[in-house]
Amino acid sequence: MYRYDEFDRQVVDERVAQFREQVDRRLAGRLTEEEFKPLRLMNGLYLQLHAYMLRIAIPYGTLSSDQMRRLADIGDKYDKGYGHFTTRQNIQFNWPKLEDVPAILGELAEVEMHAIQTSGNCIRNVTSDPWAGVAADEIEDPRPTAELIRQWSTFHPEFSFLPRKFKIAVTGSPNDRAAVKVHDIGLRMIRNDVGIPGYEVIVGGGQGRTPFVGVVLRPFLPTSDLLAYLEAIMRVYNLHGRRDNKYKARIKILVHEEGIDKIRDEIEAEFSGAGGLEVEPDVEEMSRIANYFASPVYEELPDKSAVLDAFEAQNPEFAKWARVNVAEHKKLGYAIANISLKPIGEAPGDATSDQMRAVAKLADQYSLSEIRVTHTQNLVLANVKKDDLHVLWEGLVAAKLADANLGLVTDIIACPGLDFCALATARSIPIAQAISNRFSNGERQSKIGELSIKISGCINACGHHHVGHIGILGLEKRGEEFYQISLGGDATEDAAIGEIVGKGFAHEEVADAVETIVDAYLAQRVDDEKFIETYRRLGAKPFKEALYAAN
Amino acid sequence: MSEKVLTANHLLSGEVVFLGEGELWSPHIQDAVIAQSTQEVDLLETVGQQSVKSQLVVEPYLIDVVRVHGVTEPLRFRERIRTAGPTTRTDLGKQSEAQIEEPA
Numbered sequence: 337m338y339r340y341d342e343f344d345r346q347v348v349d350e351r352v353a354q355f356r357e358q359v360d361r362r363l364a365g366r367l368t369e370e371e372f373k374p375l376r377l378m379n380g381l382y383l384q385l386h387a388y389m390l391r392i393a394i395p396y397g398t399l400s401s402d403q404m405r406r407l408a409d410i411g412d413k414y415d416k417g418y419g420h421f422t423t424r425q426n427i428q429f430n431w432p433k434l435e436d437v438p439a440i441l442g443e444l445a446e447v448e449m450h451a452i453q454t455s456g457n458c459i460r461n462v463t464s465d466p467w468a469g470v471a472a473d474e475i476e477d478p479r480p481t482a483e484l485i486r487q488w489s490t491f492h493p494e495f496s497f498l499p500r501k502f503k504i505a506v507t508g509s510p511n512d513r514a515a516v517k518v519h520d521i522g523l524r525m526i527r528n529d530v531g532i533p534g535y536e537v538i539v540g541g542g543q544g545r546t547p548f549v550g551v552v553l554r555p556f557l558p559t560s561d562l563l564a565y566l567e568a569i570m571r572v573y574n575l576h577g578r579r580d581n582k583y584k585a586r587i588k589i590l591v592h593e594e595g596i597d598k599i600r601d602e603i604e605a606e607f608s609g610a611g612g613l614e615v616e617p618d619v620e621e622m623s624r625i626a627n628y629f630a631s632p633v634y635e636e637l638p639d640k641s642a643v644l645d646a647f648e649a650q651n652p653e654f655a656k657w658a659r660v661n662v663a664e665h666k667k668l669g670y671a672i673a674n675i676s677l678k679p680i681g682e683a684p685g686d687a688t689s690d691q692m693r694a695v696a697k698l699a700d701q702y703s704l705s706e707i708r709v710t711h712t713q714n715l716v717l718a719n720v721k722k723d724d725l726h727v728l729w730e731g732l733v734a735a736k737l738a739d740a741n742l743g744l745v746t747d748i749i750a751c752p753g754l755d756f757c758a759l760a761t762a763r764s765i766p767i768a769q770a771i772s773n774r775f776s777n778g779e780r781q782s783k784i785g786e787l788s789i790k791i792s793g794c795i796n797a798c799g800h801h802h803v804g805h806i807g808i809l810g811l812e813k814r815g816e817e818f819y820q821i822s823l824g825g826d827a828t829e830d831a832a833i834g835e836i837v838g839k840g841f842a843h844e845e846v847a848d849a850v851e852t853i854v855d856a857y858l859a860q861r862v863d864d865e866k867f868i869e870t871y872r873r874l875g876a877k878p879f880k881e882a883l884y885a886a887n
Numbered sequence: 888m889s890e891k892v893l894t895a896n897h898l899l900s901g902e903v904v905f906l907g908e909g910e911l912w913s914p915h916i917q918d919a920v921i922a923q924s925t926q927e928v929d930l931l932e933t934v935g936q937q938s939v940k941s942q943l944v945v946e947p948y949l950i951d952v953v954r955v956h957g958v959t960e961p962l963r964f965r966e967r968i969r970t971a972g973p974t975t976r977t978d979l980g981k982q983s984e985a986q987i988e989e990p991a
Binding site for chain 1: 902
């Protein structure tokens, strides 16, 4: 994985020193809260419902085992012994004290981490495929691109005060595990007709109160043009993005209101030289970055593992985990082990410090000391020998991290909701817990098959409800929580925004409603049809009828 | 007019606090001064702004409360969670100190 060079280290160290001084000035009364707030936000420090919240960047979701251990230590030393992995592949601590934050940032800097650009109207942490570099279906490794964008966008002077926050995602695989079509810019790494690598550039996707699936801006952009083209997009957005209304300030609104053709014309004009763009990445630097992501030296192993086969035959629980949570690796004899952070009845994405340490140790033992964080709030050990899967699983069982539910009905995305978030209008986590408990039976989950439930506690959609097969949005009406359900959303290459199914449900009715939807699906599905396929074949009608039959 | 108390977050710790007697901020809503008139509300807000200026608290605002059997409770569900702690983790927040009832 990427390691800091002297410039990265200097930038982060200087930032820590700056923030320490800013906190000192704030506490001494030389900065008002109004003056200090944008400074703390630029360092990922929010004031939430109960306390401060520190959001720490995990660039494209990649962590070393040492970094994970440091996060665990910070959780114990400065927080409440746990952290929350987010839908943007970051981690949040919910209870830090302001006076401790400079020390926390200092300890993060020691392991090449920071909280820069995890808030504010800037280009946020670049996200990517958590299986990058190892997925069997990958065309190109997206991590060098994501790292290049990270370097280009960090403290970019022209793009530090955008009309609104800006999110870029990159995938190198035709099977999109990075939700690129619902980002401000989505990049799909492709090859053109003659095999030259480049990007399909998608723009104007997003969720929030006005969701859109992104549209193709450029079907093919040569690799070498990436930064200049991104810069052209950012300039057009920076110029025309609405600053008068924060709810209309994202690029998705600009694209929607102006039309993609007009926006494309302006971007292409900017790109072709009208703006004097000369942003070509240094070849040596590109090579340095690429070297960090070079394929590790794998052992030559047979594809089939007798050890794995034997344990699968002996232990049905392990066999189920291996079937559900393990994915195909590009290298024979290796596997991608996905660690669910969705134990039945628990808060999605939470991990205790002890669990973080356990994962770090398992990564050291079995997966080249590296961990990935997914936008679905799970973890990944990306380079596990098939022979080691059983002993890894035993370690996960001991850490209570061996739930075999990846991609199933209990693998729920949920934002922190009203239990933690100052913006939320309703709780998310208890809804996730109720649904998780309702579908706790493993056989039932397997029978239902692939089904994504995503829950947001307000219209800002941090829980990605718009792109859930079943999306749940928590709102408040006359002092009571109620929940709107949408169906047919999809975050993959077939991205779609879910359709609201009808009137909302009370807090205690939501799990019943989800069960009704699932039962309707099981009654209607043909052969091995997935939920989303049944929905696309039949539309919302049978689900609405089932949900509102009594009315 | 509904009864009101002034709440904020402690600058240093971020903890939720309530304005009590003697212009002191308390982590417990039961210590809060309850304003019952416009004049009393104005007084709370004036003290709140002074506390902001003197780096004690941030983002003060008024919340509606009711008194049930002598216990002060926020009216809004959001504020009940804020006063007690996350409903999903009763080991966290003020409720973990067993000094305040969990929100219903």
